[in-house]
Amino acid sequence: MKARKTRKQKRKRRGKEKSKKRFDxxxxxxxxxxxxxxxxxxxxxxxxxxxxxxxxxxxxxxxxxxxxxxxxxxxxxxxxxxxxxxxxxxxxxxxxxxxxxxxxxxxxxxxxxxxxxxxxxxxxxxxxxxLEPSYNAFVSLEKVEGGSGESFLKNAARQLAISFDKEIDFRSLAATYGCDVTELREKFNEAAEDINKGNDVMMALQGATVSPLVTAVADPSATYDVNLQTAAAGIDIPTRILVGNQQGERASTEDLRYFNNRCMTRREEIGGELEGLFRKMADLRLISMPVDISVIWDDLNAMTKAELLEAAYKMAQINQACLATGEEIFSGDEIREAAGYDGPASVVETEEEDDDEGEEDNQANTSSRDNAI
Structure with missing residues (x-):
């Protein structure tokens, strides 16, 4: 009887939710x-x-x-x-x-x-x-990413350094290029630019040595991870969720569960503001005065279909294990509800109709007995 009332209350609640007006x-x-x-x-x-x-x-x-x-x-x-x-x-x-x-x-x-x-x-x-508690951490992340990227770019650009012998005569070298001594720097820059642009370019030298200016780029992982954790802690979001990284099924699941709880907590925080907005519009008679205001959210940590079926399967196994005691721990309707289904509505409606017919028969029999008396 209790399960029957519970299912009936659920159907009434769903009917009320369907009949309520919603914002688009x-x-x-x-x-x-x-x-x-x-x-x-x-x-x-x-x-x-x-x-x-x-x-x-x-x-x-x-x-x-x-x-x-x-x-x-x-x-x-x-x-x-x-x-x-x-x-x-x-x-x-x-x-x-x-x-x-x-x-x-x-x-x-x-x-x-x-x-x-x-x-x-x-x-x-x-x-x-x-975002204010994590502002400095985000700025540091931008600096680390930008600085490391710039370092890789400069190394890939192959900046060249030319070392001349002390016996080199720059006047004769300038005469070879057909320019003045003061214009040699520009000629060398043009040669370096041609080398960086093309793969099949040769630089001919006499009395000089060319070496690329390459620096060892530091690994930014340690600095980046520290600032990332600081930023994630400031906004209360797990690091793996923030960057979209998954490492290990259990760790990722726990992070997702924590993040969902965080989101549901914040939903409760903004629920008061939404109620205040609706009440303000109702006070200004921009909308009809509601009897009750409810902000309905879905459960982010709700079990999946597979998890619901697994829970129902375990309940059935518990019932089977308790057969020796002669007691059924879970009813069939409870197992169906654990699996995400309602109880057999047709059976419930039939039982309710039978109960109503039984009450009518009892009233008819009582009235006939009263008339006979």
């Missing part, structure tokens, strides 16, 4: 863009374009529709004035924002009323951005 993908793409911009800066803004034909510095006319949403970088949105009356419920909050937008290669500053904007993140001066 365009809205969630804008929200995702705001969240991405908030990770780079300390905050990001969401401009709410309302169909009230009012200037942006005026309060929103309640009860009108929404035209669109626009994500805004923190650098283009600045709080300019704050409520200073301690008796006001909005004490300490901005009374207007300055929004700088570029139109036709021109920067236009607009005054925005707080009703027309929602802030993701923290715009206070002492707020710390998501």
């Amino acid at each position: 993908n365009r809205f969630w793409r804008v929200i995702a863009e705001c969240d991405r911009r908030r990770l780079i800066g300390r905050y990001a803004g969401l401009l709410i374009h309302v169909r009230d034909n009012q200037p942006w510095d005026q309060p929103v006319t309640k009860g009108v529709g929404i035209a669109k949403f626009t994500p805004v970088w923190a650098g283009a949105l600045t709080p300019k004035d704050f409520e200073e009356n301690p008796d006001n419920e909005n004490y300490g909050l901005p009374t207007w924002w300055e929004y700088k937008e570029r139109i036709n290669s021109k920067t236009i500053a607009r005054k925005i009323h707080p009703d027309r904007i929602f802030i993701f993140g923290d715009y206070s001066d002492d707020a710390i951005a998501f």
Whole structure:
């Protein structure tokens, strides 16, 4: 009976979820863009374009529709004035924002009323951005990558050094090239450039020795790994997940599980902001006032189909091992639910109909007995 009620509750919950109104993908793409911009800066803004034909510095006319949403970088949105009356419920909050937008290669500053904007993140001066703890480590990574790449490039360029004998006569050498002594450097540079460009180029020398300027390039792995671990620790993401490297099945699985938990924790953090956005739109009567606001996320660590079947198989093995005791540990419906399937709905509905028919028969028999009496 308990399993029957559980399955019935699940079906009711699914029916409620299907009947609830949802925002379309365009809205969630804008929200995702705001969240991405908030990770780079300390905050990001969401401009709410309302169909009230009012200037942006005026309060929103309640009860009108929404035209669109626009994500805004923190650098283009600045709080300019704050409520200073301690008796006001909005004490300490901005009374207007300055929004700088570029139109036709021109920067236009607009005054925005707080009703027309929602802030993701923290715009206070002492707020710390998501990437700020790892900023120096990322800069060091860029230096290591750029420096090592430049070193390999310079070695591959074959910069040449020419050593002349002390008896060399530069005047006669210049006469050979048909130039002045001061122009010999340019001639040698042209010869070195031709050698670097072509594979079948020869340099003829007399009384001189040519040697390439090659330096031993240091292995950047140690320095790179230290800065990479520092950067990963600053943003709380496993190193292998950050760079897309997998070493060992168990280690990679644990890193992925930790990263999924990290993502689900952050989902809970931004869930409050999403609820605040919906409540603000409801207070402005831009959307209908919801009875309850729920942000539903899927479980990133949910078991795969193969893992669910394996768990159900183990439950069946436990039942088989306990046959000697004469007790069934798991019911068939519990095993089906562990495998990711619902209980036999048709059987449940038939049982419920039989119960209803039985109750009607009992009521009919009772009424006939009362009439006979």
